[in-house]
Amino acid sequence: MMWTFGVLRCLDEAFMQEKETNLLGGEKKSKPKQHRFYRNTKKNTTQNTAKAEMAAEEIKKESKKEATKKKPSAPKKKEKRVEEKQPKRTKSEANIQNTKPKKAEKGKKTGKSSKMPIRIAFLGGLNEVGKNMTLYEYNGDMFLVDCGLAFPDPDLLGVDLVLPDFTYVERNVDRIKGIIVTHGHEDHIGGLAYLLKTANIPVYSTKLTIGLIEGKLKEHHLLSSAKLNVVKPGDTVNLGAFSVELIHVNHSIPDAIALCIRCKGGTIVQTGDFKIDMTPIDGDQIDLNRLAQIGSEGVTCLLSDSTNAERPGFTPSERLVGKSFDNLFRQAGNRRIIVATFASNIHRVQQIIDTASALGRKVALSGRSLENVVSVAKELGYIHVPDGLLVSIETVNKYPADQMVIVTTGSQGEPMSALTRMAFSDHRRVAVGPTDYIIISATPIPGNEKTVGRVVDELLKLGAEVIYERMYEVHVSGHACQEELKMILNLVKPKYFIPVHGEQKHLQKHGLLAQSMGIDKKNIVIADNGIQVEMTDKSIRIAGNVPSGKVYVDGAGVGDVGSVVLRERKRLSEDGIVIVSASVDAQSGYIVSGPEIITRGFVYAKEADELILEAKNIAARAIEGKLLRSPDLVAAKTKVRDDVGRFVADKTRRSPMIVPIIMEV
Incomplete structure (x- = not known):
């Protein structure tokens, strides 16, 4: 569906305002400044909000115009099941449709007058970063959204991973119709292998996400028995009493989706992790038109990503990082370039590859997780690498410094990561020295600042020049900031709102944003892990608790390490x-x-x-x-x-x- 020029103009002004000013290579700053999208917040907040609302209204108008283009005399067609041949990883497509759900009749809201409530149980992802897992229930049927893990705090000595408590899931496994995974990050897929060992539930997700899940299940010897189903945006997955429509969104990994969850009790939209990027690397913008259409049909409840709820403005586009790479790679001169980033940030890796190729440099990958992700992304067509550009990390020393770019893991200062081993002269193939130019293309996750700082200090002691986000624009977030969150609220117009995916401060701030957009305070629920929320078309309330908590993985042991x-x-x-x-x-x-x-x-x-x-x-x-x-x-x-x-x-x-x-x- 094409957007009007008016919509694009509104969004472009709001997103890209001042984008071309003060870019790398421009006037030198006398001291580090806050990111330009976050400066002058008080001055621009009203203006940005107005633009966001204007853009949302334009999208809604466009959606309505598009809907009127349908011929009234055309006979209604029954929804057809997908008949096209799916990739080999697809095990079963019996519950998937590639047609969008029928629009609600004019004047009617979805979820009209139902005594039976929809229940949502939060098993992870609230008041924490990681192990996202949500359970939906209606009329005896259940399904899960995501099954992630978290990484342990420093005081959890010897613990490798933290999982959600699967007790409630295992207790109701016969009623659970499937798991829908919104994207391929560890905090959303990392717990699947542990859950599927005891509960072989069908899994539905997009092509790249399923590819990454396959790799994890293979490590646990579960791939042959797993029920993996490839779906795509626009498909609808039928799970008992629920039908779930998949909607394309932008994030820091391709193939991310939001969900429109329908049942007789109402309609719920869960955004998953998202941002609104008008110039994404792969060219696929978030489907705001579809979200606007769903909003016009009536939405009972919205669950929305709260990660950046405290940050004003808009999240910058990933393309800005590519411009910084181009400038920094040229500044490196005859030095070897080492770039540390998240292994799953495929668009970031693609920009590194493109810039290196343009400047005649080879690229090597260091770090097992990075190698695995790039391998899957290449196989599925999400990363494009010119022939002969990628070389083995084993051969990096055969190339002159000015012909080499090394992409590495360790942007968070992880103790065993490739960059940390380089910093402490413990890497088998890479010895860092004065001829190295190192770019840390990530922001430290809260709590990791000291470990990242320690790695930077060690690299500087070895004589390398180190570039990081405070100095240049070498990282942008994959999560929506305040104006984007407001736009989604304005498009979807939910009756009830539950902020998710964040710590308490993020959830509460997102709740306040929802109030500022006109949602009644009594219709906003700030939940916690283990809380079960119950809603009808008349009310929403906290109905009780379900088993939840943290399960520690220590080596081969799961759950045998307690307090x-x-x-x-x-x-x-x-x-x-x-x-x-x-x-x-x-x-x-x-x-x-x-x-x-x-x-x-x-x-x-x-x-x-x-x-x-x-x-x-x-x-x-x-x-x-x-x-x-x-x-x-x-x-x-x-x-x-x-x-x-x-x-x-x-x-x-x-x-x-x-x-x-x-x-x-």
Whole structure:
């Protein structure tokens, strides 16, 4: 559907205002400034809001004009099922239609007068970053949206990944008709392999997302049994009482979708992760026209991405990063270029490849996740690489510095990532030095600032020049800012609103934005993980709770690490361990050997002879004092733990873990 010039003019003015000013290579700034799209917020907020609303109205008018073009005499056709041959990864297409749902009759709203409520249970993704998972229920039927993971906080020692709690899903697995995945980021697909081990639910998503899911299932030896279905924007997936229409949106990974969820109880729109990019790298703009049409038909509830709800203005286009790359690559001169970015940001990688090709440089990839994503994207046609441009990381040293670009993982300072290993001179093939020009094309995720800063410092010590977002425009977000969020609210016009995908501050700010767009405060729900929201056409409320929480993955173990284990690990990491061992006579209770004391991470034994000797004496008195009265080894161990622990804490102001080992002979 073509947009009118008026719509484009409104959006272009709002989005690209000042875009060509102060770009890289222009006038030097005397000090770092806030991103230009976020400056002068107070001055421009009213103007931008007006433009967003004007654009939304133009889109709605265009949608209505388009709808009137249909011939009234044309006979109604029954919806046809998809008959075209799907890619080999498609297992079943029985529930997929490639026709859009019939428009509501004039004057009627969807979800008219239904006593049966729609229920939405949030199993992850609220008040946190990651492990997104939402469960919809109506008339006994259920389906899931997304199944992601989160990465552990630094205090979760030894934990590799964090998953949602699948208890409620497993309890209702016979009622769950499928999982629809909105896009291929880890926080939306990373938990699927763990869920499908116990609940083989059909999975529906777009081609690239399914390709990335396949790679994960292959690692877990689940690919052959998985029920994977490739769908595309415009398709409708029928899941029991629900029909779910897929709508194209822009994000930092291709093939992202929003969902229009219909049942007899009403219509719900879930945006997924999105931004409004008028100049996307792949040329496919977000389908605002379809969202406007759905809004005109009547929407019961909107669930919308809240990640950037605190940021005013619009999110800049991904193309701006490409312009920065062109300037920076030229500034690099005869130095080798190393670019760190998110492995899943395929459009970013494409721009790096295009710029390197234009300047006659080869490209090498460093990092397993990056190599896997690029391989899948190439196979499916989402990345285009000129013949001979990509070379193996094993051969980078065969090329002159001015002919090489290395794309690497590690933009968040991950301990085992390729960039971190380069920074600490631990990379097998890349030795960083003064001839390297390093671009970190990402913003540190909240909480990662220190680790990223440490990596930057180490790279600078090695003599490399390091470029990052505060200096140049080498990263833009994949999430919508305030004016885009307002535009979606204005287009969809929901009766109820639930902000999702963000921390508490993001959810609350998004709720306030919704109020500013005319949604009644009582119709806005700020939910949390484990909350079940219930809605009808007359009301929305928090109906109760469902099992939720965090399941920790530690190596091959899933869920076997709990709070007690984590507390012990934290204590060990901070104060160390003291092991007290002794052998006692089983008949008399007298000590026949020991006590011996071994410490790790507590004090260096040779420098604490007096402390260790006194601890031995205390342990001996505790053991014999208990066993001479009663042959109770458990009581004796408890006495040793208490007495030695009290003594050590008094002398050192530390609380190491005390482990008594008493053996009878």
